[in-house]
Amino acid sequence: MQSVLSKTLLYGVILSTSIIVIGLVYMAATYSSGYQCDFTDASLNCLLNYNPAAIPHGDYPNTLFSIAAGLAQLKPFAIIQLGVIVLLATPVIRVFASLVLFAIEKDRAFVVITLFVLLVLLFSFFVVPEIPIFKA
Amino acid sequence: MFLTSIAAGAIGSIVGIGGGLLVTPVLTLIFGVDIHLAIGASIVAIIATSSGGAVAYIKDRITNIRVGMFLEIGTTIGAITGAAIAAYANSSLLFGIFGVILLLSVVPLLRKRTQELPQGVVNDVVASRLRLNSSYPEQTTNQEVQYNVEGSWIALGIMYVAGLLSGLLGIGSGAFKVLGMENAMHLPMKVSTTTSNFMIGVTAAASAGIYFVRGDVNPFIVAPVVLGILSGAILGTKILVRARNSTVRTIFIVVLAGIAIEMIGKAVGILP
Numbered sequence: 001m002q003s004v005l006s007k008t009l010l011y012g013v014i015l016s017t018s019i020i021v022i023g024l025v026y027m028a029a030t031y032s033s034g035y036q037c038d039f040t041d042a043s044l045n046c047l048l049n050y051n052p053a054a055i056p057h058g059d060y061p062n063t064l065f066s067i068a069a070g071l072a073q074l075k076p077f078a079i080i081q082l083g084v085i086v087l088l089a090t091p092v093i094r095v096f097a098s099l100v101l102f103a104i105e106k107d108r109a110f111v112v113i114t115l116f117v118l119l120v121l122l123f124s125f126f127v128v129p130e131i132p133i134f135k136a
Numbered sequence: 137m138f139l140t141s142i143a144a145g146a147i148g149s150i151v152g153i154g155g156g157l158l159v160t161p162v163l164t165l166i167f168g169v170d171i172h173l174a175i176g177a178s179i180v181a182i183i184a185t186s187s188g189g190a191v192a193y194i195k196d197r198i199t200n201i202r203v204g205m206f207l208e209i210g211t212t213i214g215a216i217t218g219a220a221i222a223a224y225a226n227s228s229l230l231f232g233i234f235g236v237i238l239l240l241s242v243v244p245l246l247r248k249r250t251q252e253l254p255q256g257v258v259n260d261v262v263a264s265r266l267r268l269n270s271s272y273p274e275q276t277t278n279q280e281v282q283y284n285v286e287g288s289w290i291a292l293g294i295m296y297v298a299g300l301l302s303g304l305l306g307i308g309s310g311a312f313k314v315l316g317m318e319n320a321m322h323l324p325m326k327v328s329t330t331t332s333n334f335m336i337g338v339t340a341a342a343s344a345g346i347y348f349v350r351g352d353v354n355p356f357i358v359a360p361v362v363l364g365i366l367s368g369a370i371l372g373t374k375i376l377v378r379a380r381n382s383t384v385r386t387i388f389i390v391v392l393a394g395i396a397i398e399m400i401g402k403a404v405g406i407l408p
Contacts, residue, residue: 003195016362023359113209117212
């Protein structure tokens with residue numbers, strides 16, 4: 001049981017790392033981030049600036065939609081963000097995998113417990129960010 | 137950023153703390169990163185520490201998934217409550233209180249410093265009903281160690297507070313979780329830290345969505361941090377499995393003291 005859970009996590013982590021590395025390599029190769037702020041600015045200050053008003057059209061994508069748009073144009077930062085999202089998904093996948101394993105074991109108490117945690121997680125990923133006060 | 141993250145990942149995965157409190161000050165103080173981007177990066181770092189470490193700990197059967205899931209009920213409800221009232225919270229005061237609590241918690245840990253395994257623990261009602269007790273392979277003695285679980289309700293309450301603090305302050309609260317499992321449930325130290333490692337990922341994931349769409353996650357900063365943390369976490373797992381419970385506890389005490397001082401520094405305004 002545990003090795004299935006562990007392997008799923010491992011694949012998730014490997015996938016996430018690979019995507020991030022690909023993004024970094026591509027960024028180094030093309031010497032740009034694909035977005036407004038890139039390496040032609042010698043001080044790199046614009047990359048470290050916090051400017052919520054400028055995203056997603058500005059320095060890097062921050063919604064699924066803008067990441068997809070960026071991927072379509074092979075922008076390095078979009079690739080890296082995709083890798084980050086995969087990483088953020090690993091705890092959710094882990095909880096889901098536990099749910100399936102508890103169901104197979106017919107452990108009703110823990111199916112309920114795990115389902116509750118999973119629903120809270122999904123709620124925080126898909127519902128909460130859409131609530132206006134939380135948006136940039 | 138990559139190198140310091142390796143250190144953060146290694147320490148984090150051994151001690152069951154997310155690295156939010158290790159990563160944020162390094163990013164803001166040493167690299168001059170804006171606080172919002174630092175917090176965003178630290179949330180991702182917590183998940184990296186958690187998932188990176190969990191791969192080994194779950195496979196090695198040290199993490200107690202049932203205890204983790206059960207306690208997650210408290211953490212997740214706490215996290216949502218925390219995020220909801222975050223606007224009304226005075227963070228300096230919270231950091232101050234948290235810092236003092238952590239410092240005070242060092243005392244019982246110091247008294248147990250040389251204790252390898254908890255003695256005389258009997259399952260409480262919840263633990264029996266949910267079969268939370270388990271065993272784990274202890275490499276230093278080459279034995280399978282059985283352990284029981286008690287104080288389940290108190291621990292659940294502690295986890296609620298931990299979740300609350302996570303939602304309010306944007307941290308993983310790993311320290312609190314380890315303390316809850318160690319002092320209330322009396323689990324072996326390594327089980328406490330590895331189970332906390334498993335849990336902080338879920339807690340951080342609960343707040344990650346919000347930080348991400350707010351634009352707090354900057355790929356230029358996050359990429360080296362994540363890669364460093366993952367490398368460090370894997371390194372950390374190799375160390376923890378070969379270490380004794382008392383060694384892990386000593387490392388935890390040192391890290392805890394450091395975090396407590398950092399929190400008090402934040403409370404009085406010396407640190408961001």
